[in-house]
Amino acid sequence: MATLSATSLTHLLGEWRGTGPALRALADRIRLLLLDGRITSGTRLPAERELAAALGVSRTTVAAAYARLRESGHLTSVRGSGSVAALPAASVPRPAGPRAPVEIDLTRAALPGAPEVLDAARRAAADLPAHLPGVGYDLVGLPALRSAIADRYTGRGLPTRPEEVLVTLGAQHAVGLLCRTLTVPGDRVLVESPGYPHALDAVRGAGGRPVAVPVVAASAARPGGWDADALEEAFSAARPAVAYLMPGFHNPTGAVMPAAQRRRLVELARRHGTRLVVDETTNDLGIDAATPPPFPADVVHVGSAAKTMWGGLRIGWLRADAATVRHLAAHRSPWELGTPVLDQLVVAEVLPRLDEVLVARRAELRARRDALLDELAGRLPEWELPVVPGGLALWVHLGAALSSPLALAARRHGVHVSAGPRFGVDGAFERYLRLPFGADPDTLREAARRLARAWGEVRSEVPLAPSFEVLV
Ligand SMILES: Cc1ncc(COP(=O)(O)O)c(C=O)c1O
The missing domain is CATH 3.40.640.10 (Type I PLP-dependent aspartate aminotransferase-like (Major domain))
Structure with a gap:
C-alpha cells in the first residue's frame, strides 16, 4: 500500500488555510487532492499526530478533518493500516450520456466524437x-x-x-x-x-x-x-x-x-x-x-x-x-x-x-475557444486570459493563488475543474487554472457564468494579493 508521509502531504497541501475553520479547510484540500488524482485512492495518509506536527496545528484539528473525510466517504480506517484515502463512487465523474447532465465536467480536454x-x-x-x-x-x-x-x-x-x-x-x-x-x-x-x-x-x-x-x-x-x-x-x-x-x-x-x-x-x-x-x-x-x-x-x-x-x-x-x-x-x-x-x-x-475531418474539428474548436474566452473576458476581467493558437485548453492566470479553493467552490456550482497544481511537477501553479474548451459553446458560457459566481465567493474570503510573476 502506498504511504504518504506528513512531509509529502504538507507539500501537496500548499497554502491550504482559508479564512474559515482550519478543520474544514484541511478536509476540503485533502478531498480536492484526492478528486484530482494527486492523492490516489488506497494511499495511506500520515498519522494524525505526525501531520499535526508537520502542519503546525493541533492534533484535534487533524482528527476533526479526518473525521469529516470519513463521514463523506473519502477516508476509511483500515485495521493495522491507519487512515486510507478512498474515492466514494459518487465522486467519479459520470461519462456524458444521451441525457445532458446538470453538472459540467471541465476536467477533460477532449471533443465529442467526430461524426x-x-x-x-x-x-x-x-x-x-x-x-x-x-x-x-x-x-x-x-x-x-x-x-x-x-x-x-x-x-x-x-x-x-x-x-x-x-x-x-x-x-x-x-x-x-x-x-x-x-x-x-x-x-x-x-x-x-x-x-x-x-x-x-x-x-x-x-x-x-x-x-x-x-x-x-x-x-x-x-x-x-x-x-x-x-x-x-x-x-x-x-x-x-x-x-x-x-x-x-x-x-x-x-x-x-x-x-x-x-x-x-x-x-x-x-x-x-x-x-x-x-x-x-x-x-x-x-x-x-x-x-x-x-x-x-x-x-x-x-x-x-x-x-x-x-x-x-x-x-x-x-x-x-x-x-x-x-x-x-x-x-x-x-x-x-x-x-x-x-x-x-x-x-x-x-x-x-483525416484532413477533411480536421477542417470541421478546427472550426468547432475555434467556436468553442472563442465562446469561452468571450464569456470569461466579460465576467472575470481580473483574470489574465491566454492567447491560444490551438489545442484544447486555456491556461488562465487568476491573479491570486486561489486555484484549489476555486476548484472546490466550482464543484458546489456544478462545474468540475482541475486546479493548477495538478499540472505542476512540484505542486506549484496555485495561481493558474486549466479550462478545457471541448464542450459546446452554450455549456462553456454557462460554465464561465458559474465560475464567476464561485470566484466571487472565494475572492470574498481571501483578499487579492498584488500580482507578481512566478516562474516555477
Ligand atoms: C499530451 C497528451 N498526451 C496523451 C494524452 C492521452 O491520449 P490518449 O487518450 O490517446 O491516451 C492526452 C490526453 O489528453 C494528452 O493531452
Missing part, C-alpha cells in the same frame, strides 16, 4: 469477418493501420515504413510503455511544467525522477513558450535518459515550439545521449496556426486518434526505429495483450481522410 467515426465503424464492422479467423491478439498493430499511420508521417515529410510504427491503446499507453522500457528506476526524465499530468504519473510510475522545464502560456502581456535557458540547463546538469515534450499546442498552455528551438532541442538531446519523445496528441488541433512539422527520424513521435476522432477509440501509436518498435512490442505483455482489432479498423478507415 465520421460512425460511418467508419459500420465499414469496419463489415471488414471484421476477414479478421475473425485469427485469434485477435495484436501487439504491433494491423498492417493496414500501421501503413496508414506511416503514410501520414511520410506525407508530413518524415519518410516512414509500417515497421517503424507501433499501434497502442491510446497515446497514454505509448508514453507509459516508453517510460517503463526506456528508463530504469532512478533515471532522470525531462518533463514540462506545467505539463500533461498523466505523462508525469507515467514517468513517476516507472521510477523516473522528473526534471522540469517551465512552459509559459502566451498572453497580451508576454510571449509564451519554453524557457530556453532552463532547457539548456536541464540537459547539461541532469543528462536525462528521456526527454518528454509536447511541442505542438502543448497541454495545458497551448504553446507551440518555434522552429529554431525545435532544432536546438534535437541538438541537445543528441549531444547528451537523451532519447527525445515528442507527444503529438494535440499537434493537429491548430486553430490559428498550422500543424507543426514532424521532428527528425531519431526522435520518438507519439500520436493518437483520441483528440481528432474520438477518445472512445482507444487507439494511439508511436513512431520509432524498427528495432525500438520490436523491443517495445516485446515488453507489452506484462501489462496488456494487444490493441482491439475493431477500433483499429475504425481508425484505419478515418485516417486517410
